[in-house]
Amino acid sequence: MKFSVGDKVLFKKESLRGRVSKIISIYKVLVLTQDxxxxxxxxNDLVRVEEGTERIASYGRVSNFKDFKETSFKAKKSQKSKSICRVDLHIELLTSNYHYMSNIEIVQLQLNVCEKKIHKALNSKATKLEIIHGIGEGILREEVHNLLRDYKLRFYLSKDGGATEVIL
Structure with a gap:
């Protein structure tokens, strides 16, 4: 659609109106909005307002011009994010009386929680499991990796080394 300087226009994707102030190219124009x-x-994002049809209702609802594909893509993305399970194995989050436990008991408790979460993730429709073990000395990380090898699961360490991501 060709526009001229001074044409009144409506935006298709937004509820704005304005006046063409400059023709930049055959594809772009500079519009001075009512604001x-x-x-x-x-x-392609503009509609010329003809004389005598100053009301927006003459052109239908402007909000109907939004892309349908864009909204359907967002729905798929949110479904994907639900398919990731996370388990944080920091002992402070698992029990309050860890001060009275030995290091072996702490690691064993963390591994038990991790194993339960692996079973839960395998039985659900999750596609990934993120196991947060912390950086530390690496003892818990090695035990978690041994557990994952026993289940024959593919895994890799996160960038900072404080978590392991498992592909289910």
């Missing part, structure tokens, strides 16, 4: 802002806009 006083100048915007560089594609001509």
């Amino acid at each position: 006083g802002f100048e915007m560089n806009v594609s001509v």
Whole structure:
């Protein structure tokens, strides 16, 4: 659609109106909005307002012009994020009386919680399991990796080394 300087326009994807103040190219125009802002806009995103049809209702609901694919993509993305299980093995989060436990008892408790979470993730429709073990000396990390090898699961260490991501 060709526009001329001074044409009144409506935005298709937003509830804005304005006036063409400059023709940049055959594809872009500069529009001065009713709020006083100048915007560089594609001509495909505008509709010319004909004289005598000043009301937006003459052009239908402007909000109907939004892309349907964009909203359906967002729904798929949120479904994907639900398929990740996380377990934090920091002992402070697992029990309050860890001060009275030996190091072996602490690691054993953490491994028991980890094993339960692995079973839960395998039985659910999760695609990933993130096991947060912390950086530390690496004893818990090695035990978790041994446990994952027993289950024959593929895993890799996160960038900072404080977590292991498991592909289910």
